[in-house]
Amino acid sequence: MKKAILFFTVTLLFSTILTGCGIDLNRLGAEKYYIQVKGDGDKKDDGRQDIYDYTLTGFNEDGEEATLEFFALKELRKDAYLILYYKDKKGVTSYQEVNEEDIPEKALEKLQEGVK
Template identity: 50%
Template sequence: MKKILIGLVSLIIISFVGLKIAEKVVASGDGYYVQITTDGQRVDGKDDSGRPYIDYKYSLPGYDKEGQKKQLEFSAAKDRPLRREAFLKVTWKKSKGVTSYEEVQQKQIPKKAASKLGL
């Protein structure tokens, strides 16, 4: 019984550690800051099961914490455009492009990036 319990606890710990490592690898990337200045380009499509969906595609300049510029292309899978004038922190990976974004407050943007965004 002890061997089964030890084996089960070990398996849970190994799984947890593996998931944390995978999360870091997937979520890692370079952070860029952008300001939404357009409504994006509306794209209507259908998923594999034939249900309609709406995406909004954006191509905006982003700046890293050192103020280096990169043109970023990403989509927002929402039924409406992203809020104009909103600030986003975008995660970009060389192999995949933009992998995620999150809205941030203006005060969270590093000074060099903020100056390039005209703040």
């Protein structure tokens, strides 16, 4: 029992330290995909607030393609570039808007091919 309490305490302390240092646990160990917002999200009302569902094609830093589904609590800016953090078991866990120059070359090439 003492080991379980110690383990729980250490785990809680470790996650508190990481969160306090500005480390987002939803991004830790996640694969990064880059997308460009095209079109409107599918607006849904969950009874408390509007949610926007998106299904977009993204590319990792090697230019490998993936179709990614995620939601946002606001409508995303059209043509904005985003980095999506993806985990196999959880799907997209987080996202953040980025500048075009922050996107790896192979991923940017693939995103721009889709524009033509």
